[in-house]
Amino acid sequence: PAPQKKSAPKTSDLCKGCKEVIEKVMQRYSQPWKKQEDNYQKSRSQLNSKCHGFEKAIITQANTPVGTKLVYDGEKRRSLQVTPEISSTFTKEHPFPNKTWDTCAVVGNGGILANSGCGEMIDSAQFVIRCNLPPLKNGFEKHVGVKTDLVTANPSILLEKYGALMGRRRPFVESLQIYGNSLLLLPAFSYGHNTPVSLRAAYTIEDFGSPIRPVFFNPEYLQKLAAFWRGQGLRAVRLSTGIIMASLALELCRDVHLYGFWPFSSHPHGLYDLTNHYYDDRKTKTKFHAMPAEFELLLRLHSQGVLKLHLGDCR
Numbered sequence: 001p002a003p004q005k006k007s008a009p010k011t012s013d014l015c016k017g018c019k020e021v022i023e024k025v026m027q028r029y030s031q032p033w034k035k036q037e038d039n040y041q042k043s044r045s046q047l048n049s050k051c052h053g054f055e056k057a058i059i060t061q062a063n064t065p066v067g068t069k070l071v072y073d074g075e076k077r078r079s080l081q082v083t084p085e086i087s088s089t090f091t092k093e094h095p096f097p098n099k100t101w102d103t104c105a106v107v108g109n110g111g112i113l114a115n116s117g118c119g120e121m122i123d124s125a126q127f128v129i130r131c132n133l134p135p136l137k138n139g140f141e142k143h144v145g146v147k148t149d150l151v152t153a154n155p156s157i158l159l160e161k162y163g164a165l166m167g168r169r170r171p172f173v174e175s176l177q178i179y180g181n182s183l184l185l186l187p188a189f190s191y192g193h194n195t196p197v198s199l200r201a202a203y204t205i206e207d208f209g210s211p212i213r214p215v216f217f218n219p220e221y222l223q224k225l226a227a228f229w230r231g232q233g234l235r236a237v238r239l240s241t242g243i244i245m246a247s248l249a250l251e252l253c254r255d256v257h258l259y260g261f262w263p264f265s266s267h268p269h270g271l272y273d274l275t276n277h278y279y280d281d282r283k284t285k286t287k288f289h290a291m292p293a294e295f296e297l298l299l300r301l302h303s304q305g306v307l308k309l310h311l312g313d314c315r
């Protein structure tokens with residue numbers, strides 16, 4: 001017999017139970033949102049006293065002097081003693097001026113942002129944080145904005161898209177132009193293989209005179225933050241970049257707005273299919289991250305008036 005023609009999978013096949021989960025989420029989300037100053041202050045001071053993100057999330061020459069032993073947060077048995085050469089790649093000044101920003105937008109890469117019309121609203125924030133060198137041009141501007149004050153880069157992107165910076169480096173430098181003079185935050189000391197490629201990224205930026213400012217995550221901060229969320233019930237091998245940046249934003253900003261956080265495969269309104277990212281459909285490694293569980297925690301903070309999650313369109 002002729003092989004049966006397979007029809008395209010429906011959302012309901014891809015995401016069993018998704019519809020029910022989404023309905024429950026939207027019920028909670030539809031309550032009117034108001035910032036609860038006391039809850040916000042409580043979360044912020046808890047994060048600050050346990051993780052010290054404001055002072056320590058980013059390595060500086062002052063908070064991590066030559067001789068410091070850095071313990072890798074992804075490989076506990078690996079450590080590295082800071083040499084003068086490595087120290088010269090650390091920023092001298094504290095990357096955050098000693099003040100709190102009024103409004104911050106943390107932009108996750110979820111497909112929910114596609115066609116959202118949120119670009120203007122995102123760009124109106126005083127400080128805009130983006131994850132993993134996302135594309136911003138060619139029609140995305142209207143939906144995700146362009147303003148960038150801090151952008152993270154997972155070294156896997158440097159390996160896959162830029163040949164680990166072992167060959168020509170100009171395409172990498174050119175791709176950074178859209179982020180202007182923002183901070184480029186790299187997890188250089190999370191896994192052993194992250195270190196050489198992150199240092200090469202920093203040297204490349206310096207050699208080409210690119211205005212972007214490379215900085216490194218402090219592995220001690222990442223490890224403390226993972227313990228913090230574990231204490232809130234999160235069971236995941238690794239925190240996702242998005243929850244790390246949302247946590248840091250709570251220490252840095254008075255009003256924290258989250259966009260592009262939606263780890264489900266259908267849209268909250270209308271339940272039509274979504275891609276995983278607003279720019280492609282590469283899947284998240286569920287082996288490491290627990291994005292729906294993280295989302296649950298972020299939704300809790302939203303309901304408590306600590307931060308504001310933006311789920312619908314912004315038009």
Ligand code: CDP
Nearest residue numbers: 108109110131132240241242261262263276
């Ligand atoms: O590096 P990672 O795989 O964690 O992130 P990504 O896929 O580049 O997306 C950046 C962040 O957006 C993630 O860390 C998540 O927090 C968030 N995200 C989401 O909430 N829902 C999605 N469908 C995709 C990303």
